[in-house]
Amino acid sequence: MIIRKPQVLVSESDLDLRIIKRLERYARICYKSEQRMGEDYNPRFLRSILERGHESVIEHEKITALFVVDRGISHEIVRHRIASYSQESTRYCNYAQDKFGNEITVIEPFFLEREAYRLWEEACLTAEKNYMQMLSMGCTPQEARSILPTCLKTELAVTYNIREWRHFMALRCTPAAHPQMRQVAIPLLLLFKKKLPILFEDIEFDPDFDQQHYAEVLVTDDLFVPLV
Numbered sequence: 001m002i003i004r005k006p007q008v009l010v011s012e013s014d015l016d017l018r019i020i021k022r023l024e025r026y027a028r029i030c031y032k033s034e035q036r037m038g039e040d041y042n043p044r045f046l047r048s049i050l051e052r053g054h055e056s057v058i059e060h061e062k063i064t065a066l067f068v069v070d071r072g073i074s075h076e077i078v079r080h081r082i083a084s085y086s087q088e089s090t091r092y093c094n095y096a097q098d099k100f101g102n103e104i105t106v107i108e109p110f111f112l113e114r115e116a117y118r119l120w121e122e123a124c125l126t127a128e129k130n131y132m133q134m135l136s137m138g139c140t141p142q143e144a145r146s147i148l149p150t151c152l153k154t155e156l157a158v159t160y161n162i163r164e165w166r167h168f169m170a171l172r173c174t175p176a177a178h179p180q181m182r183q184v185a186i187p188l189l190l191l192f193k194k195k196l197p198i199l200f201e202d203i204e205f206d207p208d209f210d211q212q213h214y215a216e217v218l219v220t221d222d223l224f225v226p227l228v
Contacts, residue, residue, distance in 0.1 A: 001128050002105040003121075004153060006180065006215040007068040008188050009224045014063040015195040020046060023162075023199075027057040043198050050202070058162040058199065065158050065188065066224050070107035072150040073180050077158060080168055084159040090152070091142040096135045104128045105153040110213045111179055124149050162199055165192070173205035179213075182206055187214040 021041045027049055028034045036042075049057060067077065078085055095104045106124050109117075127149050134144040160168060169192070171177065172185040186209055192200040218226045 001103050001125055002101065002153075003108050004068075004105060005110075006070070006073075006107055006184050008184050008215055008217045009066040009068075009220045009226070010188070010191065010217065011064060011222050011224070012219050012227060013222055015191075015219070017041070017196070019061045019162075019196060020198055023058055023061055026060050027054075030057075041198075046198050050199075055163045055166070058166075059164075060161070062159055062161045063165055063192075066220075067156045067158060067184060068107075069154065069156065069184055070151040070180065071148075071154050073107075073178065073184070074154050074156050076172075076178065076181055077156060080160065080164060082161065082164045084157075086157040088155045090145040090148060090154075094135065094141045096132055102132075104131065104148065106149060106151045107153050107180070109151060109180070110183065120151075124151065166200065166203060169200065169203045169205070173203065175206045175208070177206075179209075182209050183213055184215040187217045191217050191219075 024037065024041050024046055025034065027046065028037065049055075067074070069077075074087060078087075093100070096102055104124075104127075109120060112120055127147050130147055131144050134147070135141070169185060169189045172181050173189050174182075177185065182205075186205045189200060189203060189205055193203070220226050
């Protein structure tokens with residue numbers, strides 16, 4: 001059994017500032033003020049639109065991220081309905097195959113300590129053992145998956161328009177969000193704030209969440225290969 005930490009990958013091209021330039025162009029159609037555009041985007045123009053709540057304009061652009069999380073967190077992510085999702089399927093993925101190392105991968109619950117962690121690990125190992133045994137008895141992966149744990153690692157490609165990303169961050173970065181959701185959402189929001197400040201600078205997050213537990217967020221090429 002492999003125990004790993006969560007991770008988020010985002011394509012560099014999806015974080016290009018030209019997104020903001022295009023959004024300004026789309027928004028200016030409403031006012032027929034295209035002639036006022038300069039070589040660079042006007043931060044005050046788009047900021048004023050967002051402050052007035054006119055967020056339909058920012059639905060024109062999207063960002064895709066690849067989340068590596070446990071299945072429980074993925075279930076919360078897919079609750080956001082204005083989206084496209086592609087997720088690792090436990091119906092078709094057979095973790096007894098060589099490409100998976102003949103073992104399952106689970107996401108570490110960073111908040112568990114000592115005895116609780118031991119019980120969690122023991123339960124995962126038991127689930128893995130019985131899963132493999134069920135496969136060897138002739139059960140299909142979609143049948144054997146019924147005993148896999150919620151903390152099973154899954155990969156989930158998520159595409160939201162900018163408006164939905166703002167909604168996602170406003171919900172998933174707060175103290176009320178699940179700790180493992182904050183673990184991935186907060187560092188991703190911080191990346192968005194850095195790369196696309198006009199669109200995300202006003203989104204608040206839980207400042208008390210310990211940074212040592214932030215998931216790794218990697219900027220990649222368009223195929224989610226990390227950039228050197």
